[in-house]
Amino acid sequence: MAQRVRAVIEPAVLTTFQQELLAWYAAEGRDLPWRRTSDPYAILVSEIMLQQTQVRTVVPYYERFLARFPTLAALAAAPLAEVKAITDPLGYKARGERLKRIAETAMERYGGTLPRSEEELLALPGIGRYTAGAIRSFAFREDAPILDTNVLRLLVRVFAPPRAGGGAALLRRLWALAEAVIPPGQGHVFNQALMDFGAQVCTARKPICLFCPLRPICARWSSTGPTVRYAPVPPA
Numbered sequence: 001m002a003q004r005v006r007a008v009i010e011p012a013v014l015t016t017f018q019q020e021l022l023a024w025y026a027a028e029g030r031d032l033p034w035r036r037t038s039d040p041y042a043i044l045v046s047e048i049m050l051q052q053t054q055v056r057t058v059v060p061y062y063e064r065f066l067a068r069f070p071t072l073a074a075l076a077a078a079p080l081a082e083v084k085a086i087t088d089p090l091g092y093k094a095r096g097e098r099l100k101r102i103a104e105t106a107m108e109r110y111g112g113t114l115p116r117s118e119e120e121l122l123a124l125p126g127i128g129r130y131t132a133g134a135i136r137s138f139a140f141r142e143d144a145p146i147l148d149t150n151v152l153r154l155l156v157r158v159f160a161p162p163r164a165g166g167g168a169a170l171l172r173r174l175w176a177l178a179e180a181v182i183p184p185g186q187g188h189v190f191n192q193a194l195m196d197f198g199a200q201v202c203t204a205r206k207p208i209c210l211f212c213p214l215r216p217i218c219a220r221w222s223s224t225g226p227t228v229r230y231a232p233v234p235p236a
Contacts, residue, residue, distance in 0.1 A: 003232050007161070007176040010227040013217050016206060017158065018183045018190070020213040024195035028046050028200065030055070035065060035192065040114040040139035041072050048126075053091045055199075061090055073112045076103040079150045116140050129175070130154055132190075143187035145178035147201035150198025151191075155181075160219035173230055 005130055009017075032055065034046035045065055049058045065086050069075040075083065081102055088094035102124050114135060115121055121132035129147075136144035147155075152174055155161070161173040182190050201208050215221050 005172050005176045005230045006233050007180040008229040013226040021193045023076045029196050043139045047131045048095050072106050076107045086099045137187045137191050141188050143182045146191045147178045151194045154198040154202045157220050158218045
């Protein structure tokens, strides 16, 4: 396994990044049904459904799914055809099987609950580092990093991590950045702010740079960019 790294961000830049994003999110953050719960199962369902699918498309399917399968136990016991009848119309038809396998495994190992630790979550079938981080952050209120497409794009533009060493090295730096920017004790809110800002302001094709509150510190608009150092994390 590749060694993880940690990111050390210039304090003034980090403070500005955190404060501006939280202020923006308080005014502009989206009201989504999975943000009104801390149920790990509901968070899991939302994250699997959101894979490769737009938020506005997912909402009615998410609500229908939880009404039909309100618990991991109900999902584990349900016929796969009933699960897929709800999930398949979203496209990416593997998600129904994935949700059911996770539910069945959680019933066998944990008595119908989802574990809290990253190691145990990653051991469940179909759960990767992003989904594990989302469950830990949004359900268990831990300061766990997340790195979806919107967060990745935002971090690359603002902090311009060095790309030397190839894709794997860059990805390690991005995960380190995603962890370093979280204000202690506020991961569940800040991660939502990161995702929404990337989806609504720092968009892929037409980012709203002119009115962006992060423009003064963004590497895209600075000749030098923020100061970030990367250091290896010693083995536990």
